[in-house]
Amino acid sequence: MIDRTDQEAESARQVGRPGAPGDLPTQDENFRLLVDTIPQLVWRARGRGNWVWSSRQWQSFTGQSEAEARDRGWLAAVHPDDRASTEAAWTRAEAEDRLAVEHRLLQASTGEYRWFETRALPVRGSGGEAREWFGTATDIHDLKMAQSLQAHLLSELQHRVRNTLATVRAIARRSAETSESVEDYAMHLEGRLNAVSRVQSAIIRNPIGGLSLPLLVADELFAYHAHEGEDFTIAGPPVVVPARAAERLALALHELATNAVKFGALAQQERGSIAIAWTVEDREKGPVLILDWTEGGLSLAGVEPRRSGFGMDVLQRMLPHDLKAEVVVAFCSDGLTCRIALPLDAAKRSPA
Numbered sequence: 001m002i003d004r005t006d007q008e009a010e011s012a013r014q015v016g017r018p019g020a021p022g023d024l025p026t027q028d029e030n031f032r033l034l035v036d037t038i039p040q041l042v043w044r045a046r047g048r049g050n051w052v053w054s055s056r057q058w059q060s061f062t063g064q065s066e067a068e069a070r071d072r073g074w075l076a077a078v079h080p081d082d083r084a085s086t087e088a089a090w091t092r093a094e095a096e097d098r099l100a101v102e103h104r105l106l107q108a109s110t111g112e113y114r115w116f117e118t119r120a121l122p123v124r125g126s127g128g129e130a131r132e133w134f135g136t137a138t139d140i141h142d143l144k145m146a147q148s149l150q151a152h153l154l155s156e157l158q159h160r161v162r163n164t165l166a167t168v169r170a171i172a173r174r175s176a177e178t179s180e181s182v183e184d185y186a187m188h189l190e191g192r193l194n195a196v197s198r199v200q201s202a203i204i205r206n207p208i209g210g211l212s213l214p215l216l217v218a219d220e221l222f223a224y225h226a227h228e229g230e231d232f233t234i235a236g237p238p239v240v241v242p243a244r245a246a247e248r249l250a251l252a253l254h255e256l257a258t259n260a261v262k263f264g265a266l267a268q269q270e271r272g273s274i275a276i277a278w279t280v281e282d283r284e285k286g287p288v289l290i291l292d293w294t295e296g297g298l299s300l301a302g303v304e305p306r307r308s309g310f311g312m313d314v315l316q317r318m319l320p321h322d323l324k325a326e327v328v329v330a331f332c333s334d335g336l337t338c339r340i341a342l343p344l345d346a347a348k349r350s351p352a
Helices: 005-017 028-039 056-062 073-076 082-095 141-178 182-204 213-222 241-262 310-323 344-349
Strands: 041-046 050-054 101-108 112-124 128-137 210-212 233-234 240-242 272-285 288-298 326-333 335-341
Touching: 041 056, 041 272, 050 073, 056 073, 056 101, 073 082, 073 128, 082 101, 082 112, 101 128, 101 310, 112 141, 141 182, 141 241, 141 310, 182 213, 182 241, 210 213, 210 241, 213 240, 213 241, 213 272, 233 326, 240 241, 241 288, 241 326, 241 335, 288 344, 310 335
Parallel strands: 233 272
Antiparallel strands: 041 050, 041 128, 101 112, 112 128, 210 240, 272 288, 288 335, 326 335
């Protein structure tokens, strides 16, 4: 007489469902074809994660043979930091009637870990007991990375909005304090807000990258209808300014350009010229951008301004405080010179 349990196991093997421990059923080629062609990593286990079989996908991805993955050998492919949560999920599985866990699995071909979503359901016997578990692991690494990037961008956006509003308040307050009339205040405020707006537009297009220094410089001078090659020259290696520093640096360049239009190289009918040049120096604490703004070809009768306006605040207070920059401004008979030494590593960590 054949035992009923043996009959169920044999029936399971015949129809191709994983109803009994052992090798994958060979009688049902359709089931084998399905398992071999789906992208998920497929496996079968007894209670508490004791595997009895793993698919070719699992073996190919992890580099484990079927024998190596049996029992609890498959845990060796799970990231060490995720093994405790994986084992805890197996402990809950019996009571919850399902296994659900996200963990990282080691990819043998690259030596790197990728995120997988592992799910399993029990196959129950006639008495309702869980005789076996049938599960899959689905690669969700790209989704996890996208979610992480989205969370980072949201945090960055919130941080940037707060700091941009603080910058706008400071611009409005200091512009009022240094303006001689309402008209003067409105003109300067609009120009400064436009400078901030240009940078914000560029950052939105590439929120996790930086801004091209040549474009940053040229945009501020183009805003005053200056012509490259005639009114100003730009020279220096390709440099990408971290987004966190670009707003402050653009504001400084705007103030230098505004001063040039009002009093310097772009003011006179017989205009002078502006040379903007930069290099990057490797120093002990990291790379430092050295930017020189030099106005020449002028004959100025005046002396260094007596009153410190918003432009000097940006150069001599804001840049050193926010970006750890060193700034030297000098007024001479033929124009103005300004050197900005900006630590690029500090710029990455500074507030936006």
